[in-house]
Amino acid sequence: MDTTTLTRPGLTGLVETIRIVIGQGLAPEETAHEVAELVRGRRFNPGILTAEERQGSPDGYVSLVLHAESTFSIAAVVWRRGQETVIHDHVSWCAFGVLSGVEYETLYRLDGDHLVEIDRVANGPGDVSGFAPPGDIHKVKNTSPETGVSLHVYGADLSVLGSSVRRVYDLPVR
Ligand SMILES: [Fe+2]
Numbered sequence: 001m002d003t004t005t006l007t008r009p010g011l012t013g014l015v016e017t018i019r020i021v022i023g024q025g026l027a028p029e030e031t032a033h034e035v036a037e038l039v040r041g042r043r044f045n046p047g048i049l050t051a052e053e054r055q056g057s058p059d060g061y062v063s064l065v066l067h068a069e070s071t072f073s074i075a076a077v078v079w080r081r082g083q084e085t086v087i088h089d090h091v092s093w094c095a096f097g098v099l100s101g102v103e104y105e106t107l108y109r110l111d112g113d114h115l116v117e118i119d120r121v122a123n124g125p126g127d128v129s130g131f132a133p134p135g136d137i138h139k140v141k142n143t144s145p146e147t148g149v150s151l152h153v154y155g156a157d158l159s160v161l162g163s164s165v166r167r168v169y170d171l172p173v174r
Pocket of ligand 1: 090
């Protein structure tokens, strides 16, 4: 599943460098941080998507898989103002970089039958971050008035799994 990669500026180089990082066999969290620095260093802008893709959808945020192979995938997420995820965690490490908009992240900890909010982080254009499960329960919302675009790299093959979500948490927050 490599068909769209070549039409997107900078993506082929990112794929090649991520393969090198993964080949180092680091712990998941270290891999996530190193891949986040690759995303930062390549200074992507929303032009990596077509004008049509950048429109997003009125029905909710859109995740576009730009590249997938056995050990990692790259997806672009397009969020209109106010669009958000449910509370979830992930099957693998994740690195992301914000190209436009603000990804406002709320982090939680599972405490028996409920969740406890533990942190809030606002990531704007140029910000990158990397994390690995466990302890990655979160919700993300575009709180900016403009449509948000972010690049996400997951240590999993989304062409097989379809989604990076391990579990959705429909639990009260106390
Ligand atoms: Fe997530």
